[in-house]
């Protein structure tokens with residue numbers, strides 16, 4: 533018999549709009565996280581101007597309780613993002629793997645890296661947040677010391693984060709069709725290059741500073 | 747003119763003789779000028795192995811029967827030239843669809859199910875009156891309907907799609923493209939909510955990962971990203987309205 537479409541179990545058992553809501557939750561939480569990531573990198577990059585600028589920015593965020601609202605909020609958004617995207621990972625991930633190996637399609641591969649980077653970010657970012665909170669308040673000297681000792685850790689986190697954010701946002705633009713594929717790909721690559729460069733520069737300054745403080 | 751000798755590695759399996767396990771069989775063939783995969787396969791069948799199964803009808807990329815994985819990518823055999831490939835060519839049947847044997851798959855049942863599931867016909871309460879002229883539609887709308895209608899139902903977008911490979915009930919780009927065609931058709935009286943019931947879930951447009959293997963593999967170069975995004979936006983609005 534031919535399947536005529538709407539199954540009674542499906543239309544009765546669950547909210548028919550749940551898939552839409554989950555998709556939107558993924559979209560919105562993703563955008564918030566990307567926005568956060570980029571703001572964060574710009575803030576961190578103030579170290580390039582000088583330790584004083586960096587410190588007064590950290591002080592400002594602390595004085596107005598922005599850090600105390602911001603950190604838990606972003607933590608919550610990240611949690612929501614994880615919960616709604618986990619459903620995208622196929623139950624039989626081997627199928628996906630086999631498929632990607634067969635058709636050798638570029639975007640299909642990037643999605644596998646998307647899952648891998650997500651895992652990496654989840655672990656590394658938790659460690660990073662933990663370390664920052666332990667060394668509260670944020671100031672240039674403690675950050676520099678940390679960067680100096682664990683620069684490789686931050687280098688990995690930076691690259692994973694940028695990769696994941698860049699491709700995540702690219703895919704959303706593609707899916708919603710807000711822009712043609714080639715254009716958006718180019719724009720995002722440029723933004724990512726700028727942000728990574730900024731991050732690397734900040735990292736370098738920190739490492740120098742950390743070395744000098746010894 | 748080339749004088750290459752090509753080695754084809756072809757998937758062999760006949761569900762009617764399950765005792766013979768699936769395997770890859772090699773055939774050697776001298777390349778001819780302007781040779782397509784279809785011509786090569788026909789030569790192999792005529793000269794080397796009459797038992798080889800593969801599909802074709804039109805030989806002109808119109809009917810969509812000859813799609814297969816050529817070096818892993820979904821392509822039409824009658825449109826793909828051997829000279830664009832190295833001397834080693836691997837041919838596999840399309841995944842997702844039911845295997846008939848060797849390179850031949852049943853796309854018909856799959857597309858039939860798609861038509862029934864999406865109710866792919868104009869829904870109208872108007873009585874048809876053969877004596878009056880058809881209602882007019884502006885050119886832009888007509889073009890938006892005829893563009894998606896260029897789909898030849900070859901199944902390349904389905905075979906290339908990760909989601910369709912993982913979940914059986916996913917409508918795929920061909921299905922969503924078909925729905926988009928009725929959405930713009932002013933003669934179809936279905937409401938947004940009725941469309942939402944058909945494609946407003948993970949079986950439909952929200953199951954799409956946006957990887958665009960469909961668009962990259964479509965031999966008729968349909969604007970599938972545009973079509974998928976159109977359906978997605980419309981369905982998001984419809985879902986949020988209620």
Ligand code: SF4
Nearest residue numbers: 897898900901903964
């Ligand atoms: S949309 Fe393109 S790839 Fe998919 S079935 Fe139609 S013609 Fe083939």
Ligand code: SF4
Nearest residue numbers: 907954955957958960
């Ligand atoms: S964009 Fe969507 S329909 Fe097209 S191949 Fe990817 S998941 Fe499949």
Ligand code: FES
Nearest residue numbers: 805807810812824
């Ligand atoms: S034989 Fe008709 S499309 Fe190739």
